Amino acid sequence: MARTAGSHSETTGPRVQEAALRLFARQGFAAVSMRQIAAEVGVQAGALYNYTPDKQSLLFDLMRGHMDALLAERAARGAGGDAVSRLEEFTRFHIRFHLARPDAVFVSYMELRNLSPENFAVIEGLRRSYEDELEGILRDGVAAGQFDVADTKIATLAVIAMLTGVTTWYREAGRLSVTEVETIYWDMVRKAVAA
Template identity: 60%
Template sequence: MLEPMARKTGSHAEQTGPRVRTAALQLFSKFGYAAVSMRQIAKEVGVQAGALYTYTPDKQALLFDLMRAHMLDLLDAYGRVARKNASPHQRLEDFVRFHIHYHIDRADEVFISYMELRNLTQDHFEAIEAFRRRYEAALEDILRAGQESGVFRVSDVRVTSMAIIAMLTGVNTWFRDEGRLSREALADIYWDMVARMISGVEVPA
């Protein structure tokens, strides 16, 4: 160690890269991509604005990387949870519980991935949308399997899958860990609602 230890400047490559991403994630989520300046991100990280360009070619790439990483993580995490050979009922319950827990823990990433789509360039937008469709398709597969085996009664697989994802993701707008409900109680309630929604039991008019 020939360099002074208390220096304010110097090389911190392995630390600074992730810190830039974390700062951008939090700031974009809180104020919106367009409202956040590179100078703000730099200040949060503790470097000068020019130094950010060591880690990203530009602001747009920073946004895309965050959204892409989120979608890849989501697909990967679900892939490790999904049990393709289980019953449709079990697979759906797994999906519901996975979605709620995964999304609650990643409020910033989820928020950005829904809110900042319009700030992506065309190519980037299409890439993110493709990832999202893969996730939606996973749910549609489960609904179709249940429908075909007669355990679910779903009037429209596509609409039902969009309804389920919207209602589950909506949890992020109001749920707080300090609130009245535990995560487990929350997931139980949502699973009960989803199970009824797709049940084969006839409902009296």
């Protein structure tokens, strides 16, 4: 028996990606088998190879998709105003974006070492360009006398680490809304780099 009723390429493809993302986030890339992903989709393992050349590409495509979405949404926001308002925009955007896709964030931060060297270089480059935007804001603020940080590169990484950490504890059912969380973190970021 092959190809049971109601199966279509257009729905199976995305479902493979969704199942892989969810499983990779919960168990880790190396601990998830192709048969497990296939079972989640409701298909035999061999059928997955209609949608991905191999397991490694499945991971890479998820990560690149996440980074592309991050940079695309970021580029869509207007970057006007002075350094302080741009930093607030960046802070709120980062929290909102990351809290909306906890699985993709988890996979993108935890599975870097499971990428092949070439794939790793691609993801690393995308991440770098995101960090560079924040560092540019900090540098502008320092030049304008609005910020005071000893080292803009370190401050960039410190701020991003602090903001991304929100994904480890935030739960939708919790007592705080995303906007409230944004405001609490913005308060700390603003003071941390203030002149």
